[in-house]
Amino acid sequence: MAFYIVDRRLNPGSKSLENRQRFLRRAKALVQGAVKKSSQDRDIKDVLEGGEVSIPLDGMDEPRFRREGGTRDMVLPGNKKFIEGDILPRSGGGGGKQKDAGQGDSEDAFRFVLSRDEFVDLFLDDLELPDLAKRKLAEAESEGVQRAGYSTSGSPANISVSRTVSRALARRVALRRPRPEEIEKLEAELEEASEERRAELLAEIEALKAKAKRIPFIDPIDIRYRRFETVPKPVAQAVMFCLMDVSGSMSEHMKDLAKRFYMLLYVFLKRRYRHVEIVFIRHTDRAEEVDEDTFFHGPASGGTLVSSALQAMHDIVRARFRPADWNIYAAQASDGDNSFSDGEVAGRLLTDSILPVVQFFAYLEVGEAGGYSFEMPDSALWTLYERLRSGGAPLSMRKVSDRSEIFPVFHDLFQRRGKQEKAAI
Amino acid sequence: MTATAGRLFEGADWDFATLQRILEACETIARTELGLDVYPNQIEVITAEQMLDAYSSVGMPLFYKHWSFGKHFAYHEASYRKGLMGLAYEIVINSSPCISYLMEENTATMQALVIAHAAFGHNHFFKNNYLFKQWTDADGILDYLEFAKSYVAQCEERHGRLAVEHTLDAAHALMSHGVDRYPGKKKLDLRDEEKRAGKRRLYEEGTFNDLWRTVPAGRAKTSAVLNVERRRTLLGLPQENLLYFLEKTAPRLQAWQRELIRIVRHIAQYFYPQGQTKVMNEGTATYVHYRIMSRLHEQGRITDGNFLEFLQSHTNVVFQPEFDDPRFSGFNPYALGFAMMQDIERIVTTPEQEDREWFPDIAGTGDVMAVLRDVWANYRDESFIAQFLSPKLMRQLRLFHLHDDPEERAGITVDAIHNERGYRRIRRELARQYDVGYIDANIEVIDVDLAGDRRLMLRHTVVKGAQLNETDAKRVLQHLADLWSYDVSLVEVDTSDKVLKEYVLNPRALASAA
Numbered sequence: 001m002a003f004y005i006v007d008r009r010l011n012p013g014s015k016s017l018e019n020r021q022r023f024l025r026r027a028k029a030l031v032q033g034a035v036k037k038s039s040q041d042r043d044i045k046d047v048l049e050g051g052e053v054s055i056p057l058d059g060m061d062e063p064r065f066r067r068e069g070g071t072r073d074m075v076l077p078g079n080k081k082f083i084e085g086d087i088l089p090r091s092g093g094g095g096g097k098q099k100d101a102g103q104g105d106s107e108d109a110f111r112f113v114l115s116r117d118e119f120v121d122l123f124l125d126d127l128e129l130p131d132l133a134k135r136k137l138a139e140a141e142s143e144g145v146q147r148a149g150y151s152t153s154g155s156p157a158n159i160s161v162s163r164t165v166s167r168a169l170a171r172r173v174a175l176r177r178p179r180p181e182e183i184e185k186l187e188a189e190l191e192e193a194s195e196e197r198r199a200e201l202l203a204e205i206e207a208l209k210a211k212a213k214r215i216p217f218i219d220p221i222d223i224r225y226r227r228f229e230t231v232p233k234p235v236a237q238a239v240m241f242c243l244m245d246v247s248g249s250m251s252e253h254m255k256d257l258a259k260r261f262y263m264l265l266y267v268f269l270k271r272r273y274r275h276v277e278i279v280f281i282r283h284t285d286r287a288e289e290v291d292e293d294t295f296f297h298g299p300a301s302g303g304t305l306v307s308s309a310l311q312a313m314h315d316i317v318r319a320r321f322r323p324a325d326w327n328i329y330a331a332q333a334s335d336g337d338n339s340f341s342d343g344e345v346a347g348r349l350l351t352d353s354i355l356p357v358v359q360f361f362a363y364l365e366v367g368e369a370g371g372y373s374f375e376m377p378d379s380a381l382w383t384l385y386e387r388l389r390s391g392g393a394p395l396s397m398r399k400v401s402d403r404s405e406i407f408p409v410f411h412d413l414f415q416r417r418g419k420q421e422k423a424a425i
Numbered sequence: 426m427t428a429t430a431g432r433l434f435e436g437a438d439w440d441f442a443t444l445q446r447i448l449e450a451c452e453t454i455a456r457t458e459l460g461l462d463v464y465p466n467q468i469e470v471i472t473a474e475q476m477l478d479a480y481s482s483v484g485m486p487l488f489y490k491h492w493s494f495g496k497h498f499a500y501h502e503a504s505y506r507k508g509l510m511g512l513a514y515e516i517v518i519n520s521s522p523c524i525s526y527l528m529e530e531n532t533a534t535m536q537a538l539v540i541a542h543a544a545f546g547h548n549h550f551f552k553n554n555y556l557f558k559q560w561t562d563a564d565g566i567l568d569y570l571e572f573a574k575s576y577v578a579q580c581e582e583r584h585g586r587l588a589v590e591h592t593l594d595a596a597h598a599l600m601s602h603g604v605d606r607y608p609g610k611k612k613l614d615l616r617d618e619e620k621r622a623g624k625r626r627l628y629e630e631g632t633f634n635d636l637w638r639t640v641p642a643g644r645a646k647t648s649a650v651l652n653v654e655r656r657r658t659l660l661g662l663p664q665e666n667l668l669y670f671l672e673k674t675a676p677r678l679q680a681w682q683r684e685l686i687r688i689v690r691h692i693a694q695y696f697y698p699q700g701q702t703k704v705m706n707e708g709t710a711t712y713v714h715y716r717i718m719s720r721l722h723e724q725g726r727i728t729d730g731n732f733l734e735f736l737q738s739h740t741n742v743v744f745q746p747e748f749d750d751p752r753f754s755g756f757n758p759y760a761l762g763f764a765m766m767q768d769i770e771r772i773v774t775t776p777e778q779e780d781r782e783w784f785p786d787i788a789g790t791g792d793v794m795a796v797l798r799d800v801w802a803n804y805r806d807e808s809f810i811a812q813f814l815s816p817k818l819m820r821q822l823r824l825f826h827l828h829d830d831p832e833e834r835a836g837i838t839v840d841a842i843h844n845e846r847g848y849r850r851i852r853r854e855l856a857r858q859y860d861v862g863y864i865d866a867n868i869e870v871i872d873v874d875l876a877g878d879r880r881l882m883l884r885h886t887v888v889k890g891a892q893l894n895e896t897d898a899k900r901v902l903q904h905l906a907d908l909w910s911y912d913v914s915l916v917e918v919d920t921s922d923k924v925l926k927e928y929v930l931n932p933r934a935l936a937s938a939a
Binding site for chain 1: 445466468470471472475499500526590745756823825826835846847854857865866868887890894897
């Protein structure tokens with residue numbers, strides 16, 4: 001009897017994956033539109049979840065010659081009361097009929113499930129990191145070392161003991177080095193042996209001992225060293241500074257807006273860098289570094305001094321994040337209040353110490369719910385930053401007052417574009 | 426192995442040794458009791474995802490890459506996840522060795538059912554039915570698919586993914602019109618034609634008789650008419666295999682594009698018999714699994730519980746909802762096929778007077794398997810139904826025939842029901858529903874304007890007033906024009922040659938640039 005049973009479960013061959021990618025590539029524009037639409041009515045937390053999207057089949061169709069209309073004859077099962085010559089009114093006709101009529105259009109739109117990665121990919125696809133002057137630095141490479149097998153020479157510190165011992169063992173076995181137990185056994189026998197046997201044993205022991213001496217336990221040729229190679233390593237880490245005004249004038253709603261923006265930025269950076277750290281700095285009239293929970297929910301009160309936060313950020317950068325090793329991103333959220341005298345200091349701090357070391361600095365001015373962003377009057381901080389920006393400082397700034405504006409604003413900030421910043425809103 | 430070699434398995438769990446035992450037990454029954462003749466079997470165990478995958482690339486294990494398969498996968502996956510669709514228990518490939526896929530989620534009973542169904546039922550049908558013998562090459566198909574896959578990949582590397590995709594899209598659109606429907610048509614080639622003309626001339630000279638000149642004949646054809654006829658003969662027109670025609674005669678296709686079209690055409694041809702034998706194929710497989718499973722149960726090799734589990738799946742498979750049932754969506758090929766096979770068994774073993782009148786050849790002959798094997802080898806759905814649908818079964822299914830003429834204001838007429846007057850008409854109509862000549866639109870290449878603008882002219886002969894869907898027809902013709910790279914026209918004519926509609930499409934710039 002000829003047959004084979006094969007287990008194919010282990011080698012899927014990933015055929016579906018490849019075809020799926022082709023399909024997504026082809027439907028990219030459509031899927032992207034659907035992704036944007038579906039992300040609008042989601043929470044930010046869910047953005048990362050992937051999920052079902054529905055796209056129209058236009059352009060994705062596979063046309064065939066198809067006939068319709070005309071006289072139709074059909075044979076159906078399950079006759080109950082009809083007899084030959086009966087005429088059935090069309091409206092409530094045969095059960096199969098209505099289905100047939102709709103069949104051609106049933107595939108006009110179809111829903112399918114995107115995985116989490118696919119979703120985020122498509123969601124962030126038309127975004128990119130701003131192409132600033134410091135971009136070069138972002139791709140600068142540093143040297144790193146990495147294990148690369150074994151070598152016969154090296155520093156004693158790098159001796160690989162396990163490798164060396166196993167090679168020595170193999171060599172001793174191959175050359176039949178006598179084991180100490182064998183010699184001990186013969187010596188024990190020697191104690192009680194008769195005279196002629198004694199001489200024989202002595203000779204044998206002598207021979208074994210000589211052999212053991214000739215074949216060393218560990219020979220220099222057994223020794224192996226761990227080898228290391230230096231490889232160029234791209235800077236693959238980023239730090240994200242979240243600066244927020246937590247003075248009394250910031251409402252819960254405003255903090256929520258800021259939080260949403262920070263989360264998006266985090267997701268975005270996470271896709272570009274292997275390692276992303278977040279530093280939360282909140283400020284009233286003095287600034288402090290806090291953990292996330294305190295940042296968003298901790299009570300605080302006081303006046304407003306933006307320069308204090310900028311100073312804190314500057315100090316932290318100097319202490320912990322060398323600009324050569326880290327890509328630095330900063331996003332500041334505030335309702336725009338700042339004490340009048342602080343403007344000059346903050347401006348100087350920003351242009352002299354902060355902007356030169358960061359890849360990107362975004363300022364998000366949050367407004368009260370129900371207000372419209374374009375109706376918000378220019379605040380003290382906005383005026384200050386606007387002045388800096390028109391003086392050539394690489395700042396991005398937007399106003400937001402409603403949850404639904406966060407996505408568009410974020411997209412707008414990171415849109416691929418030929419030129420630098422367009423005029424703000 | 427004796428008939429009572431103990432249980433094949435207990436409960437629902439199985440391992441590879443179980444599959445081995447099931448295969449051996451099924452094979453013994455299939456060969457000795459049913460007299461089946463099968464290709465060697467190859468059983469492959471796969472996951473649900475792989476099953477979905479196989480679904481979307483038309484059930485083939487190795488197929489070239491194309492976005493449309495990804496689309497079908499996404500579509501099937503979505504409905505599978507929602508629970509709208511159960512997966513097929515098996516997929517079987519018409520090849521030698523015959524490959525059957527089993528899903529790992531199936532219980533031991535289901536695996537036995539699937540093995541009996543696919544590895545013996547379908548397998549026997551593939552090996553013995555005349556259509557499959559005529560049109561498919563079971564030994565070569567796996568190698569050919571391997572070739573097609575690597576060839577398409579190579580083309581993508583050399584000519585770009587987009588260009589290949591474009592060609593394949595176009596070829597896929599014409600796939601249903603890329604099969605030869607009749608075997609053995611020899612094509613003309615110029616050298617043979619010349620030789621033949623020479624021979625004919627010699628013959629005419631050798632048998633010259635001046636008297637023939639005086640025999641009155643009809644008016645001679647003008648040279649223009651003769652030219653047209655000659656051209657059409659040389660091009661092999663009319664031609665209904667559009668892909669073949671493009672492959673051989675499209676003026677501006679690259680060699681690799683012709684090869685791609687050829688691949689699509691071969692695959693279409695490979696599936697051609699399957700479309701014509703759905704009822705028979707499934708009927709055969711269902712009948713075979715029913716026989717094998719019942720026999721295993723009689724032999725005590727599967728328990729009563731397992732047999733009940735089998736019966737439940739079996740009845741689900743052969744369930745035929747009635748026309749007014751919300752679940753109704755046409756005839757279930759499993760149900761109709763199985764019912765007819767069982768009916769033949771009844772006619773052969775315990776015929777009634779009516780059966781003796783209708784089926785004098787087989788009624789009461791006694792050897793069920795001999796009759797069935799003959800039927801499985803020599804019929805396709807259309808002829809099978811036209812020949813073997815019995816009045817008893819028509820009564821049992823309560824078949825009736827509706828005639829829907831849009832011109833008729835009053836409504837749809839009931840043309841025939843399951844009574845003495847209606848049997849033959851119902852049987853004829855049902856057979857016609859499975860006639861391959863009626864399933865696809867009759868579209869032919871009729872001419873090419875070689876002297877003028879190289880327009881390719883097609884004709885759709887409209888049957889019973891069913892015209893082409895306009896949007897789709899335009900899209901398909903656009904693809905056709907892209908491949909032909911000159912204008913393409915299609916006229917729809919009714920049987921009295923009255924033109925109902927005309928399409929003209931120009932090729933897109935993209936194709937001619939390629």
